[in-house]
Amino acid sequence: MKEKPLVKEFNVEKYDRYSYGKLELLLYAVAGAFTMALTGWVFYRDFILTAICFIAGLFYPVLKKKQLIEKRRNVLRLQFKDLLYYLGASLSAGKSVEQAFIQAHGILKNLYPGKTSDIVNETGLILKRLQMNENIEYIIKDFAIRSGIEEVHHFADVFSVCKRTGGNLVEIIRTTSRMISERIEIKQEIETGLAAKKQEQRILSVSSVIMVIFISSMGGDLMEPMFVTVPGRVIMTFSLVLICSGILISNRIMNIRF
Secondary structure, eight states: OOOOOOGGGSOOOOTTOOOOOHHHHHHHHHHHHHHHHHHHHHHHOOHHHHHHHHHHHTTHHHHHHHHHHHHHHHHHHHHHHHHHHHHHHHHHTTOOHHHHHHHHHHHHHHHSOSSOOHHHHHHHHHHHHHHTTOOHHHHHHHHHHHHOOHHHHHHHHHHHHHHHHTOOHHHHHHHHHHHHHHHHHHHHHHHHHHHHHHHHHHHHHHHHHHHHHHHHHHHGGGGTHHHHSHHHHHHHHHHHHHHHHHHHHHHHHHOOOO
């Protein structure tokens, strides 16, 4: 009979979700609404269509949430590497797994002060669940499932096999830590190489809108049919779709995931 983790007794984080603070939600909603309203006015010069764009922009936090979830996981991945380092150091000194987590939790609290650090909260949760006599394998496996981080999954699987077969736990932790470090370094090198391209992509995206503003302001009556006639609005809509498609495609190309 397998032991079931007592997760329901604790307030655990689910890293596939993101909860906005009131100020944060307002900030993203205002930014999205303002950007969409400005874009709507530039391309249509119509109050009703601009209002529709403004309302559509209020849903920007929904789109932003996925990016914030991925950012949080990336931070947790870096923090998990530090946890493995201190676990390995404690185990090398002859401490048990439980004692290693206690010592690592104390060090991480000093390394990441405050109540917002996910790895500090997770190690604190691990200690609480250990006090409830939960199996350490199930605790780490639950953390891996909730985090959605591939490296944590690898560590949980190897840790479980190591505990059951009596493998070299210290060497396993060192190997996992080295693997995570290499993956992070490679990703940072790629992101550094793409930084200039991403900046160019942002400039090109903004320049398209600026060019429309410049032509419409300098063209005078020449551009008026583009904003008041049906064919003109179809052309402007098609142009806006092309610009948005270019932004989405370029973002997808440069969004390298590991």
